[in-house]
Amino acid sequence: MAFLTPNMVLSLGHADGDFEMSGVCFKPAYFDNLSAYAPVYNQMIAFLNEKVMPVQCLSENEMTSLQTMLKLYADINAEQLHYNGLLMHLSNLLLLRFAEILRSGYMSDTSKVSHSVEIYREFRKLLIGNYLKEHYIPFYASQLSVSAAYLSRIVRKISGRTVNEHITHMLTTEARRLLDCTDLTVKQIAYRLGFSDQAAFGKFFRPQFGVPPTIYRNRENN
Structure with missing residues (x-):
């Protein structure tokens, strides 16, 4: 099992x-808001600080157990009454299992959230x-008093x-969505993304995609 x-x-x-291969992908914003995020963060940091790839060999029973948990995602129907709650509880349970697997490969205390992890989590919330x-x-930095x-x-x-x-x-992801999925003009998109004008937006956008926003949009529509 690899944790990325x-x-x-x-x-x-x-x-x-x-x-x-089976896997589960958490969007960073969703992951940061799960109650079980801290143990996984702390264990991942322990690996990364040692420049070690967080890969673990699992027993057959452990693998079967995880595969069963992953299959539960497919069994949760979006039309169920408590869909979001079920999804959140399953995700927290899965993360806690991940933390235990990681802990077996690198022993560290995951009972407390480190100050640096808390700062990072608050930064992610502010950013979103x-x-x-x-x-x-x-x-x-000023909002976090650091x-x-x-x-x-x-x-x-x-x-x-x-x-x-x-x-x-975050900006490039939203810029692509607005260019691909809306009829807003490039000027309107620039203002929505917090740029002073269309030129400033273009100066930001071009290094990311190699072309100005107008050409990017025309290319995608052709």
Whole structure:
């Protein structure tokens, strides 16, 4: 079993003919809001600080148990009365199981949330609520009552990405959605994303995609 953060890339090669793979992917915002996030964060950090890939070999019984849990996701119907609650409880249960598996490979105390993990979690919450109007690190650092340098260090240590990379990712994801799925003009999109004008938006957008927003939209529609 391999545990990957958003900045990790895993390549598989030389698989047997009967190779099968199952997995679950949590959106960062959803993951951060689960009550069981802290044990997994702490165990992952323990691995990453040692520059060790968090890969664990499971027994047959452990693998069967996890496969059973993963199949429960398919059994939860979105039309069920308590769909969101069922999904959240299952996800928390799965995360706690992940934390125990990781703990068996790297012993550390996961009973408490470290200060750095809490800072990162609060940063993620702030980012989700403010990225459309706040594009620079001083805002987030001041809201968290820490220095910009300290916040930068914590965010890079835990996620492997800089604060600016987190902000850029959020903006580019929303920019692509607005360009691909709405009829808003590029100027309107620029203002919605918190840029002073269309030129500023274009200056931000082009390095990410290699073309200006207008050409990107025309290319996608052709």
